[in-house]
Amino acid sequence: MxxxxxxxxxxxxxxxxxxxxxxxxxxxxxxxxxxxxxxxxxxxGHLPSEKQIQACVGDAATGVISVENLLVIGEHFKIWPKEVxxxxxxxxxxxxxxxxxxxxxxxxxxxxxxxxxxxxxxxxxxxxxxxxxxxxxxxxx
Known part of the structure; x- marks a missing residue:
């Protein structure tokens, strides 16, 4: 992907x-x-602060591609399986x-x-x- x-x-x-x-x-x-x-x-897993989650989503919405953002956003939306x-x-x-x-x-x-x-x-x-x-x-x- x-x-x-x-x-x-x-x-x-x-x-x-x-x-x-x-x-x-x-x-x-x-x-x-x-x-x-x-x-x-x-x-x-284990999410950072709400402020940091919002910063990750904001970055992603503006086109920043980051594996750290991906992991946090995926965790926030509960899309990850047990093993990542x-x-x-x-x-x-x-x-x-x-x-x-x-x-x-x-x-x-x-x-x-x-x-x-x-x-x-x-x-x-x-x-x-x-x-x-x-x-x-x-x-x-």
Whole structure:
């Protein structure tokens, strides 16, 4: 899916049968990682303040596409199944074109192996970092 958070929420709301598990493959620059590093996160829910939820919805309504906003908005509208995961690959600096960096391209077999594990119907045995909505944002008091 390459839509904004509101469109994804609306899509999930129209499903006749909900998913048991959702896995997002994302490529987000994070300063502490090297290009090609892979992080796996498990979403645990827990909403931030009402003010922060409103900020996420406002951003989404104006076209900001953010995985953090997506997770919080989806949680707010109760669309997520029990299991939500992110497979996050460090892409490196953004450049024009449709090619992957050599480091990311070299990681494709590992990325596919991880995604394949999520496609199984059994319990996930991958080591994951935990994400909670109430700790995603630094909120000013």
């Amino acid at each position: 390459n839509w904004g958070p509101i469109a994804i929420v609306q899509y999930f709301q129209t499903l006749k049968k909900s998913f048991d598990r959702v896995v997002f493959l994302v490529a987000i620059e994070r300063p502490e990682r090297k290009i090609g590093d892979i992080s796996v996160y498990q979403w645990l 995961y992110l497979v996050d690959v460090e892409p490196g600096a953004e450049q024009a074109g449709e090619y992957l960096t050599a480091e990311v391209e070299a990681k494709i077999p590992e990325i596919l192996r991880i995604l394949g594990q999520f496609a199984q119907e059994n319990d996930i045995v991958l080591e994951t970092e935990k994400l909670r909505g109430d700790t995603l944002f630094e909120e000013s008091v």
